[in-house]
Amino acid sequence: MPRGGVCAVVEDGVPCERAARNGHSGLCSRHRAKALVRGRLGELGLSAAELAALPRVPHLYLHKSVAIRFAACEAVGAASDASAVALVTAVLGRTLRATVSLECVRAVYRHVGHRLARPVELGGLALDDATAERRSPEYVGELFYSRGGDWSFAVTSASVYRACTLGAKHPTLSLEDALEVETFAAVRWSLGCTRLVVADTSPLAALPRTMSTVNAVALLRMDAARA
Numbered sequence: 071m072p073r074g075g076v077c078a079v080v081e082d083g084v085p086c087e088r089a090a091r092n093g094h095s096g097l098c099s100r101h102r103a104k105a106l107v108r109g110r111l112g113e114l115g116l117s118a119a120e121l122a123a124l125p126r127v128p129h130l131y132l133h134k135s136v137a138i139r140f141a142a143c144e145a146v147g148a149a150s151d152a153s154a155v156a157l158v159t160a161v162l163g164r165t166l167r168a169t170v171s172l173e174c175v176r177a178v179y180r181h182v183g184h185r186l187a188r189p190v191e192l193g194g195l196a197l198d199d200a201t202a203e204r205r206s207p208e209y210v211g212e213l214f215y216s217r218g219g220d221w222s223f224a225v226t227s228a229s230v231y232r233a234c235t236l237g238a239k240h241p242t243l244s245l246e247d248a249l250e251v252e253t254f255a256a257v258r259w260s261l262g263c264t265r266l267v268v269a270d271t272s273p274l275a276a277l278p279r280t281m282s283t284v285n286a287v288a289l290l291r292m293d294a295a296r297a
């Protein structure tokens with residue numbers, strides 16, 4: 071069953087992650103063009119009835135701090151960030167599609183490992199380093215790859231790194247934030263994520279096409295009420 075808003079093509083068992091374009095029979099621009107050339111649009115594309123039956127799942131790009139806050143609550147029992155928890159819970163329940171950078175996957179691993187090994191009085195679980203190093207990748211692997219969440223992953227290109235480090239892009243932002251903002255901008259169209267979602271207290275929330283986790287949760291509730 072294809073997902074709403076995502077290209078319906080599966081190649082060698084791997085589903086296409088690109089956004090389905092309006093009027094493209096549920097296919098991304100690339101696969102529609104290929105299907106047209108080969109005269110296979112009727113076979114690969116979806117009918118109007120099939121398109122209408124697809125669930126409409128919002129698709130947001132989550133700043134890595136959102137996933138880190140969720141993981142800190144879940145894996146280490148850190149003070150709860152209710153809106154970050156609600157968003158990632160929605161991704162795991164497939165009522166929200168989320169794109170994250172691959173750097174986010176590693177950042178969650180690093181953060182969880184660090185917190186697991188930290189002393190209890192500093193908010194950690196005081197595990198020995200070897201145990202923390204074993205558990206952290208297990209946790210991350212499950213969160214992103216085996217719990218059935220509706221995740222897609224964005225690769226940050228060399229040109230984005232170059233633009234963010236040489237200073238032309240976002241000189242007032244930290245490198246971490248600049249890379250997230252530019253990675254979102256680079257994949258927004260091809261993957262179809264509509265907004266960058268940042269942790270509630272982040273100054274990034276004032277940027278165009280960006281919203282806080284609290285507003286994103288409100289948006290999901292409005293969508294669910296409309297459906």
Ligand SMILES: [Zn+2]
Nearest residue numbers: 077086098101
């Ligand atoms: Zn496609």
